[in-house]
Amino acid sequence: MKKRILYISSVIIILVGTISYFSLSTKTSNNTNEYIAITPIATHINGMDFIDSATCVECHAQIVEDHYKTAHFNSLQTANKNTIKGSFDKNKNTLKLNNKVTFNFIKKDSGFYQEPVFNNQNTPFYSAKMDIVVGSGTKGQSYLMWNNNNLLQLQASYFTPTDSWINSPGAPDQLAPARPVLERCLECHTTYAQNITGDKNSNQFHKKNFVYGIDCQRCHGPVKKHLVYHKQNPTDKIAKHIIKYSSLSRQQRLDACALCHSGLRTETTERAFSFAIGDTLKKFSFPDYDESSLKDLDVHGNQYGLLKASKCFTNSNSLDCTTCHNPHKKERGNISSFNQKCMDCHTSLSKPINCSGDNNEIKKMGNNCIQCHMPLVKSETMKIQISKNEEISVDVRTHLIGIYNLKNN
Ligand code: HEC
Ligand code: HEC
Ligand code: HEC
Ligand code: HEC
Ligand code: HEC
Ligand code: HEC
Ligand code: HEC
Incomplete structure (x- = not known):
């Protein structure tokens, strides 16, 4: 009896298998001429x-x-002579850290190195290879090294406004150990990195399971x-x-950029690299600053917070980042295209554009709306101390669109 059931059921299995094989193969043969092999990176x-x-x-x-x-794609790259903006030429390849220590920047066959030397010594204190460059170089760059699977940030960086090597912002003016790089740092500058231990405070990453740049x-x-x-x-x-952007809500579209353009945030339960397009950002993290206090929003890195406080944003129900930005293009400096974006919307509003009293000035500026209404503002966070009482900061285009008294600047 048992044997018969077994026999019948195996016949059924064979039959079902054969039928589904044929129906599957006829179905796929309609539209598959070749097997498509795609190897993930x-x-x-x-x-x-x-x-x-x-x-x-x-x-x-x-x-x-x-x-x-784009700056996005080039935001994290392997270090080589094309990607490192700092100079290895004589006279430009040193950084005096303090009265006792000088960094030398050395090019060898095996790569590019940072070597701090104490004044009274002939050999460098250490020789650290720059493996990864963070930053396209628009404002500056920071350099990372691998120590086995540990990722570390080196002390010397590059600053574009002065075109020179600098001590990293926030580092002490003494020789300091390299800083561990955590997944939060990589999350804004690269597509993917996998933490080996799963502990968000660990700086060990899988070197092979890493997608550079955005x-x-x-x-x-x-x-x-x-x-x-x-x-x-x-x-x-x-x-x-x-996933189609056109099917997302305004907040979902904004969140896709705010993930990295709303300043430093604290994660709730989720881990870095878990937010995906279509998600709601506030379920993943909350701002490290008081959102309602404009003073707390730095022009560096917080375009979202500033834009949100602008009348253009609050009085429109469609304005988002892509109203002005094509996310696939390098558009920096293309001011006439940005001005056109202001005009496209403002000429369609019932309220006429009324820059009263400034007509001659406006003409002189070639109708450059941005220069007056989105001026360059000095960052409070991205700056370096060049002497006891002299600081240099990067100028960033504010996204608080408004009326400024530029004579005060
Ligand atoms: C994964 C994080 C991330 C996301 C998501 C992201 N950005 Fe960025 N964005 C960056 C970083 C980092 C930079 C600076 C890159 C550099 O110069 O190294 C940047 C730079 C920019 C710049 C300046 C480009 C330049 O030429 O200097 C613009 C404009 C910009 N982003 C717009 C957007 C918009 C719009 C979106 C949403 C559609 C977006 N970003 C989404 C991280 C991100
Ligand atoms: C919350 C997202 C975020 C985090 C975290 C973050 N950055 Fe950035 N970073 C940005 C954005 C956005 C820009 C450029 C846009 C701007 O200046 O407003 C930028 C710019 C930079 C630049 C200048 C790039 C250029 O070419 O101008 C460097 C260098 C940099 N970041 C290094 C780092 C390092 C190193 C870490 C980790 C220790 C880090 N960032 C963490 C978002 C982030
Ligand atoms: C064999 C052709 C083909 C390849 C390869 C391909 N796509 Fe597409 N993709 C299309 C077509 C067709 C459309 C619809 C027309 C359009 O928007 O260009 C489309 C549309 C899109 C859209 C727009 C979706 C929307 O409507 O909002 C995105 C995003 C996209 N593709 C991403 C990618 C990415 C990323 C890759 C590479 C990993 C890729 N595609 C490779 C054919 C392709
Ligand atoms: C999607 C439409 C839209 C775009 C794009 C847009 N704006 Fe506006 N803007 C508005 C609306 C709506 C208001 C509010 C008008 C009112 O007060 O009734 C406004 C207000 C303003 C104000 C007055 C702000 C204040 O605080 O009183 C200025 C200045 C301004 N916009 C300049 C610009 C500039 C410059 C650009 C381009 C960089 C621009 N806008 C892009 C819709 C837009
Ligand atoms: C009303 C138009 C407008 C909107 C909306 C807008 N931007 Fe911009 N953005 C600009 C202009 C203009 C510049 C300056 C471009 C230049 O310097 O060439 C700029 C520059 C930037 C930069 C580079 C800043 C710098 O000085 O280095 C970043 C990053 C950026 N935008 C991100 C965003 C993000 C993210 C959003 C959405 C939250 C957004 N922008 C929305 C007009 C806009
Ligand atoms: C910084 C974020 C960002 C990156 C990186 C990015 N896209 Fe997009 N992409 C967008 C956004 C946002 C839209 C929707 C734009 C809109 O609705 O105006 C879009 C729209 C598209 C579309 C449909 C509309 C169009 O412009 O044809 C295609 C196709 C597309 N992307 C392909 C790609 C491909 C391929 C890559 C990589 C080579 C890429 N995108 C990289 C943000 C991005
Ligand atoms: C030379 C500087 C300058 C330039 C260039 C400029 N504006 Fe203005 N704009 C101003 C000033 C100043 C005011 C405030 C006028 C007042 O309150 O009497 C203003 C006011 C505005 C307002 C608010 C008007 C209202 O009634 O609330 C809008 C909108 C505006 N400008 C849009 C633009 C656009 C769009 C462009 C580019 C075509 C532009 N502006 C170019 C200086 C400028």
Whole structure:
């Protein structure tokens, strides 16, 4: 009896198996001519595969080409002679830290090094290889090194306003040990890094499971299914299997940028790299500052907080970052295109633009709305001390759009 049941059920299994095999193969043979192999460059701990953005060229050539030039894509790179902005030329390759210690910046066959030397000694105190560059170099750069799997931030950085090597902002003016780099730091500057221990205070990362720079998937989420589908269905011009920004709420669109552009935040329960496009940021972290106090919002890194306090934002129900910014393009300096964005909206408002009394001045400035209404402001956090009473800070475009008395500046 038992044997018969076993026999019957195995026949059924074989039958079902055969039928489903045939139905599957006829289904797929309609639209699959070839097997599509896609090798991920890394895998998120949540299972999402990261695909090299070179794979997108086939269908999004212009976006990829533009994207490679952006500050986002170049925000974290391997260190080499093209990516390090600091100089290794004679006369420019030293940094006097204090009366006792001088850093030398040395190029060797094996790479680029920072070597602090005490005045009374011939050999450097240590020789640290710069492995990773943080910062496209618009305002400055910081350098990281690997010590086995430990990621550390080196003491000497580069500052663009002075085009020179500097002591890292916040570091003491004495020789200090390299600082551990935690996942929070990487979260804003790169697409993915996986912490080995799972402890957010550990600086050990998987070197191989690391996606450098802010790439497509940092803003667009999973793409593998999208890629396979469109390769198999080249005539379908409607995007499939990808999250669409056009279907997100205004707050979701803002949060996709605010993740990194709303200043320093404290995480709640979630870990770094867990926020994804479409999520609500406040479920993941909250600001480290008083949101309602404009004084607490620095122009460096907090475009979201400042924009949110502007009348253009509060009196419109659609304004978000992409109203003015094309996230795929390097647009820095293209002021006429930004001015056009102000005009596009303001000429459509019932209230006419009324920069009263300043008409001649406005003409003289070539209608440069931004210069008067989004002026450059000195950052309170991104600055260096060059002598006892002299500081240099980076100038950042404020996102508090408003009326300024520029004569005071
Ligand atoms: C074989 C072709 C193909 C490849 C390869 C491809 N895509 Fe697409 N993708 C499309 C098509 C077709 C659309 C719809 C038309 C459009 O928006 O360009 C689209 C649209 C998109 C959209 C817009 C979604 C929306 O409507 O908001 C995103 C984002 C996107 N693709 C990302 C990527 C990324 C990232 C890659 C590389 C990992 C990639 N695609 C590779 C064909 C492709
Ligand atoms: C993963 C974090 C992250 C996200 C998400 C992000 N940014 Fe950024 N963004 C940065 C960092 C870091 C820089 C500075 C890069 C550098 O110069 O090294 C930057 C720089 C910029 C710049 C200055 C570009 C330049 O030429 O100097 C603009 C504009 C910008 N982001 C807009 C946006 C917008 C709009 C969004 C949302 C669509 C967005 N960002 C999302 C981290 C992010
Ligand atoms: C909350 C997100 C966030 C965190 C955390 C963060 N940064 Fe940034 N960082 C930014 C943004 C955004 C910019 C550029 C935009 C700006 O100046 O407003 C930037 C700019 C920089 C720049 C200048 C880049 C350039 O080319 O101008 C350097 C260097 C830098 N960050 C290093 C670091 C290091 C090192 C850490 C970790 C110890 C770190 N940042 C942590 C968001 C962040
Ligand atoms: C800093 C975040 C960011 C990065 C990085 C990014 N995108 Fe986008 N992308 C966006 C946003 C935001 C939109 C929606 C823009 C809008 O609605 O105005 C968008 C729209 C798109 C679209 C549809 C609209 C269009 O412009 O054709 C495609 C296709 C696309 N992205 C592909 C890519 C590809 C491919 C990459 C990598 C090479 C990439 N994106 C990198 C933020 C980003
Ligand atoms: C999406 C539409 C939109 C865009 C884009 C926009 N604005 Fe506005 N802006 C508004 C609205 C709405 C108001 C409020 C008007 C009112 O008071 O009724 C406003 C107010 C202002 C004010 C008065 C602010 C105050 O505090 O009294 C200035 C100045 C201004 N905008 C300049 C600009 C400039 C410069 C740009 C481009 C960088 C710009 N706007 C882009 C919609 C916009
Ligand atoms: C009303 C138009 C407008 C909106 C909306 C807007 N920006 Fe900007 N943004 C600008 C202009 C103009 C600049 C200056 C560009 C330049 O210097 O070439 C700028 C510059 C920046 C920079 C570089 C700042 C610097 O001086 O280095 C960052 C980062 C940035 N924007 C991020 C954002 C983010 C994130 C949002 C959304 C929260 C946003 N922007 C919304 C107009 C806008
Ligand atoms: C030379 C500096 C300057 C330039 C350039 C400039 N503005 Fe103004 N704008 C002002 C001043 C000053 C005021 C305040 C006038 C007042 O309150 O009488 C103002 C007021 C405004 C207002 C508020 C008007 C109201 O009635 O509330 C808007 C909107 C505005 N400007 C938009 C723009 C736009 C758009 C551009 C670019 C086409 C621009 N401005 C160029 C200096 C300038």
